[in-house]
Amino acid sequence: MRPRSAIYLASAALALAALTLAGSLPSDAADKIDPVADAKAFRKFFTDKFPKVKLEDFVNGPYSMNEDLYRQWQEKEQFPPYEFSLEMGKEMFSKPFKNGKTYADCFPNGGIGVRQNYPYFDEKEGKVITLELALNRCREANGEAPYSYVRDEMAALTAYMAFTSRGKPMDIKIPNDPRALAAYENGKEYFYTRRGQLNFSCATCHVQSPGERIRAEILAPALGILNAMPIYRSEWSGMGTTSRRFTTCNSQIRGVPFSPQDDEYRNVEYYLSYVSNGLPISGPGARP
Amino acid sequence: MASSIRVRATSSGETTEVQALIQHPMDSGFVKDAKGEIIPAHFIQQLTFEYDGKNVFTADWGGGVSKDPYVKFAFKGGKKGDELKISWVDNKGATDTTTAKIQ
Numbered sequence: 001m002r003p004r005s006a007i008y009l010a011s012a013a014l015a016l017a018a019l020t021l022a023g024s025l026p027s028d029a030a031d032k033i034d035p036v037a038d039a040k041a042f043r044k045f046f047t048d049k050f051p052k053v054k055l056e057d058f059v060n061g062p063y064s065m066n067e068d069l070y071r072q073w074q075e076k077e078q079f080p081p082y083e084f085s086l087e088m089g090k091e092m093f094s095k096p097f098k099n100g101k102t103y104a105d106c107f108p109n110g111g112i113g114v115r116q117n118y119p120y121f122d123e124k125e126g127k128v129i130t131l132e133l134a135l136n137r138c139r140e141a142n143g144e145a146p147y148s149y150v151r152d153e154m155a156a157l158t159a160y161m162a163f164t165s166r167g168k169p170m171d172i173k174i175p176n177d178p179r180a181l182a183a184y185e186n187g188k189e190y191f192y193t194r195r196g197q198l199n200f201s202c203a204t205c206h207v208q209s210p211g212e213r214i215r216a217e218i219l220a221p222a223l224g225i226l227n228a229m230p231i232y233r234s235e236w237s238g239m240g241t242t243s244r245r246f247t248t249c250n251s252q253i254r255g256v257p258f259s260p261q262d263d264e265y266r267n268v269e270y271y272l273s274y275v276s277n278g279l280p281i282s283g284p285g286a287r288p
Numbered sequence: 289m290a291s292s293i294r295v296r297a298t299s300s301g302e303t304t305e306v307q308a309l310i311q312h313p314m315d316s317g318f319v320k321d322a323k324g325e326i327i328p329a330h331f332i333q334q335l336t337f338e339y340d341g342k343n344v345f346t347a348d349w350g351g352g353v354s355k356d357p358y359v360k361f362a363f364k365g366g367k368k369g370d371e372l373k374i375s376w377v378d379n380k381g382a383t384d385t386t387t388a389k390i391q
Contacts, residue, residue: 076358078296078307079294079296079307079308079309079358081309081356081358083294083309084311084356234354237354237355237356238355
């Protein structure tokens with residue numbers, strides 16, 4: 001072992017010891033994982049920061065932050081650019097697999113109007129299951145090859161499922177399972193941890209600076225940001241999924257993204273969806 | 289396959305407002321794919337809207353127009369229930385046509 005890595009190891013061990021010590025102190029009630037209080041504080045932060053924005057409007061991302069953009073978007077929504085993808089998703093959803101089963105067989109209520117319950121924590125597996133993951137698992141269970149997580153087919157399928165759930169309030173549950181709480185906490189940590197050469201966290205843009213410009217774009221608030229997924233982005237001139245959003249965000253801050261649907265992304269989706277509970281599903285969305 | 293053209297035309301009595309969304313890759317011919325190879329140019333060259341046997345709108349397009357283009361314009365005249373005919377031709381000779389009732 002080289003001496004440098006030995007030093008790292010030693011300091012990591014020290015840090016661990018310090019963590020365990022801190023964890024065992026009785027006075028850390030404030031540090032306890034409390035998703036309910038988190039969600040309340042999270043929502044309050046945004047409603048205090050933007051008193052004029054209606055709660056259900058936060059899901060409209062940058063449009064809720066800028067009047068001009070809002071008007072342009074209203075006009076665009078009469079002819080939304082995600083329409084082709086939505087239609088494709090609807091067709092795909094009802095088309096049976098080679099074995100005769102359909103996507104509807106994999107989901108509660110036939111997959112209609114269930115988007116607001118994803119991601120959920122699977123107590124059997126001990127992990128977070130997102131909608132995109134569930135769709136690919138459904139394909140694999142029926143002998144079909146999985147789709148790419150970031151675009152086209154996956155976006156079309158999730159677009160259709162979101163569309164059938166429009167207006168339903170996000171309803172993410174955290175079961176009474178320490179692993180679920182840990183997943184939530186890991187997601188939260190991921191959200192607030194700085195990374196990449198630019199040293200940005202998710203929160204740098206989407207908590208600290210929504211409504212501000214980053215180059216020509218207007219940043220969306222983190223509250224309800226996933227409710228609009230998947231999105232047609234004019235910048236991409238195509239559709240993108242939640243996975244695409246996470247991975248490209250990470251590369252834009254000059255970090256190295258994880259693979260789509262790695263545990264880190266599943267956890268951050270879990271956290272971010274939970275704190276947006278109660279806000280309506282608005283996907284599929286259109287973004288500049 | 290469903291039509292590549294979506295149209296909505298609404299008459300206000302004096303004028304008719306038309307909106308259309310067309311599904312087309314609109315490749316400029318200057319972009320490379322993931323393997324570094326040029327994606328050949330593939331774009332709509334002409335788009336026409338015809339009402340009552342006359343062209344009410346013609347667009348001559350090139351590779352500079354975005355993918356899945358959106359068009360909005362208004363013309364004088366046009367009655368509710370009448371038909372509007374929309375068609376495009378691209379540089380590969382492909383074409384699509386659809387008609388829409390003015391609402």
